[in-house]
Each structure stands twice: as C-alpha cells, then as structure tokens.
Amino acid sequence: MTGFFSYPKRHLKKLIKDGEYVEALEFGKSLEIKYSNDPDYLFIMGSIYFILEDAKKAIPYFKKTLELRNDDVETLMLKTNAHLLLQQKNEAIICCKKILQLEPKNYEASGLLEKLESA
Numbered sequence: 001m002t003g004f005f006s007y008p009k010r011h012l013k014k015l016i017k018d019g020e021y022v023e024a025l026e027f028g029k030s031l032e033i034k035y036s037n038d039p040d041y042l043f044i045m046g047s048i049y050f051i052l053e054d055a056k057k058a059i060p061y062f063k064k065t066l067e068l069r070n071d072d073v074e075t076l077m078l079k080t081n082a083h084l085l086l087q088q089k090n091e092a093i094i095c096c097k098k099i100l101q102l103e104p105k106n107y108e109a110s111g112l113l114e115k116l117e118s119a
Helices: 007-017 021-030 039-051 055-068 073-085 089-102 107-118
Strands: none
Touching: 007 021, 007 039, 021 039, 039 055, 039 073, 055 073, 073 089, 073 107, 089 107
16 A cells, blocks of 8 residues: 555646646556556546546546456446446446445445436
C-alpha cells in the first residue's frame, strides 16, 4: 500500500483535485507502463476518463482494477455508471449484483438494480 503514496500518483491526484483533468490524463498516460498493474493507478485513470465523459475508455481501467482487487465496491459502482452512460443495461445489472454480493445492504446498488430490472 505504500506505493499509493508515491510522487507520480500524488501529482496525478493533485491535478484531478485542481480540476486539471486533461493534463491529468496526459500525465497519467505517461505513467501507464510503470503502473499498469497498480489498482490505485488504474482506478484513478478510469475515474479521469469517467469525469471526462468517456465511459468507453474508463471501463477497461475499471475492469483491470477489479481483476486486481475484486472486492472494490467503489470501482464497481463507477463501472456500473459507465455502463449506464453507454446504455449497456445488462452489464450494469451484473455490476449491481456483484456489489450486492459484497455489500448486501448497499441501498444505491439495490435501488438501481430494482429500477434496471423493472425497465
């Protein structure tokens, strides 16, 4: 977990905090080879793409994050929302069900699942 506090990722998070999303994306891409198996980096990159409303590019980062850390409810929720932006209802349902397996009392996922299944 100490790797999460390395300078490049701190700088990346600062750019995001400052609203410099395009710059953060460019800087993040320059780190990709070094951090390609770091779930924190992958989550950050997926989040940047999601913020920039590029759900199609965000999903692979969230998917890789979940391969490395399969119990990450926050990543699953963002992945759900990315699927919804792309009108991928079935994939969103799958994500909601995974969230509820991890957190049975997650009201956000439960409500969303109910809404998706009834539509």
